[in-house]
Amino acid sequence: MSVFLCCRTPAFAFLFVAAGHVAAGCVPDPIPPFEPPSDTGLKSLARARGLTIGSQFNPADLAADSSLEGLLLHEVDLVIPGNDFKMRLIHPQKDTFHFDTTDGVLDWAEEHDLEVHGHTLMWDKSLPAWVEDGSWTREQLIEVLENHISTVVGRYRGRVAAWDVVNEAFCDPAVERDCIVESGESGGMDPSIWRTVIGPDAIELALRAARAADPDAKLYINDNGYELPDTAKALKLYSYVEDLVARGVPLDGVGIQMHWALDEILSASQRAEGKQAVATLFQKLNDLGLEVRITELDVRLPQDRCASEDFLAGQADAFALALEVCLEAASCPSFNMWGLTDRYSWIPDAKPGYDCATPFDEEYVAKPAYFALSDTLQAE
Numbered sequence: 471m472s473v474f475l476c477c478r479t480p481a482f483a484f485l486f487v488a489a490g491h492v493a494a495g496c497v498p499d500p501i502p503p504f505e506p507p508s509d510t511g512l513k514s515l516a517r518a519r520g521l522t523i524g525s526q527f528n529p530a531d532l533a534a535d536s537s538l539e540g541l542l543l544h545e546v547d548l549v550i551p552g553n554d555f556k557m558r559l560i561h562p563q564k565d566t567f568h569f570d571t572t573d574g575v576l577d578w579a580e581e582h583d584l585e586v587h588g589h590t591l592m593w594d595k596s597l598p599a600w601v602e603d604g605s606w607t608r609e610q611l612i613e614v615l616e617n618h619i620s621t622v623v624g625r626y627r628g629r630v631a632a633w634d635v636v637n638e639a640f641c642d643p644a645v646e647r648d649c650i651v652e653s654g655e656s657g658g659m660d661p662s663i664w665r666t667v668i669g670p671d672a673i674e675l676a677l678r679a680a681r682a683a684d685p686d687a688k689l690y691i692n693d694n695g696y697e698l699p700d701t702a703k704a705l706k707l708y709s710y711v712e713d714l715v716a717r718g719v720p721l722d723g724v725g726i727q728m729h730w731a732l733d734e735i736l737s738a739s740q741r742a743e744g745k746q747a748v749a750t751l752f753q754k755l756n757d758l759g760l761e762v763r764i765t766e767l768d769v770r771l772p773q774d775r776c777a778s779e780d781f782l783a784g785q786a787d788a789f790a791l792a793l794e795v796c797l798e799a800a801s802c803p804s805f806n807m808w809g810l811t812d813r814y815s816w817i818p819d820a821k822p823g824y825d826c827a828t829p830f831d832e833e834y835v836a837k838p839a840y841f842a843l844s845d846t847l848q849a850e
């Protein structure tokens with residue numbers, strides 16, 4: 471007998487007995503209404519500060535849940551389809567592109583005056599099998615990369631405001647296996663097929679192809695886990711983008727994902743120290759003439775602490791400090807969260823034992839994190 475709960479809310483899971491077997495099933499969780507927690511959504515408060523606030527979402531969830539649409543339209547000015555621009559979904563066969571979903575996202579976003587952030591063009595964790603399993607020469611793979619980018623970016627020219635051209639290309643050899651480290655350096659580059667077959671200039675080629683396909687879109691390099699500027703990964707990313715800027719390679723900015731675990735930054739003093747370090751990183755990157763965006767913020771809690779007042783207060787503090795760093799930076803035009811509601815967060819699947827990483831719970835009730843963001847936007 472196996473029990474399989476397919477609902478996020480166990481209260482709605484049920485077992486049924488048929489033909490002597492206990493099988494598993496569930497009724498879909500009823501969708502709670504979205505009731506705005508404040509008259510003024512975060513987006514209007516952010517606009518008054520010159521900041522664009524955004525969120526990831528999955529188009530399939532939006533189609534099935536009008537409360538999700540209500541939440542997004544009330545709170546954000548920018549949306550990021552979480553998966554649908556990734557190569558595995560948008561370019562599943564060598565000669566086949568699947569544009570239906572992203573076309574629909576663009577139409578919906580334009581109808582509601584939302585900016586669209588494209589995520590992502592070059593990422594080894596979302597490759598279609600035809601790329602991953604193919605055997606390529608450098609020239610052939612460059613052609614694949616350039617064709618992919620010019621087709622996708624070209625289709626949405628003038629409509630997708632910014633692209634994460636490259637995602638998660640850097641690494642720390644102490645943390646990640648097979649990280650490619652050049653002599654004299656501590657941090658390295660992810661051993662993606664792009665890096666191993668094309669070489670270190672794969673990123674530059676991708677950026678140039680994106681610029682050629684849409685001269686007005688903002689082009690970003692996006693990565694995670696480099697908040698602390700003295701770490702191997704941050705040093706490598708910094709020296710890499712410094713070189714790109716010096717050589718005039720088209721690059722507008724860098725995105726920092728910020729997927730945080732609260733139990734790693736539990737004390738207020740840890741968070742205050744962390745804030746200083748992150749602010750230093752932003753300043754270094756801004757000093758190169760690059761914008762910095764927060765691209766994927768969420769702050770996960772151990773599952774059994776989701777109702778803890780202390781943890782929820784710490785989470786609120788963490789969201790607020792990320793926002794403060796962005797507001798105080800010379801150039802941080804956009805602050806984006808990887809989902810606004812726990813109902814559709816990637817965390818329980820991707821980080822076992824953790825949950826409740828967003829500002830609204832799965833019933834669309836705002837948490838202390840939401841009010842901390844709202845207060846921070848209104849603070850002098």
Ligand code: XIL
Nearest residue numbers: 552553589637638694727729766816
């Ligand atoms: C995640 C999506 O949210 C999941 O639905 C998917 O199964 C895996 O990818 N960093 C990124 C995002 O850059 O693309 C990831 O998105 C989350 C981590």
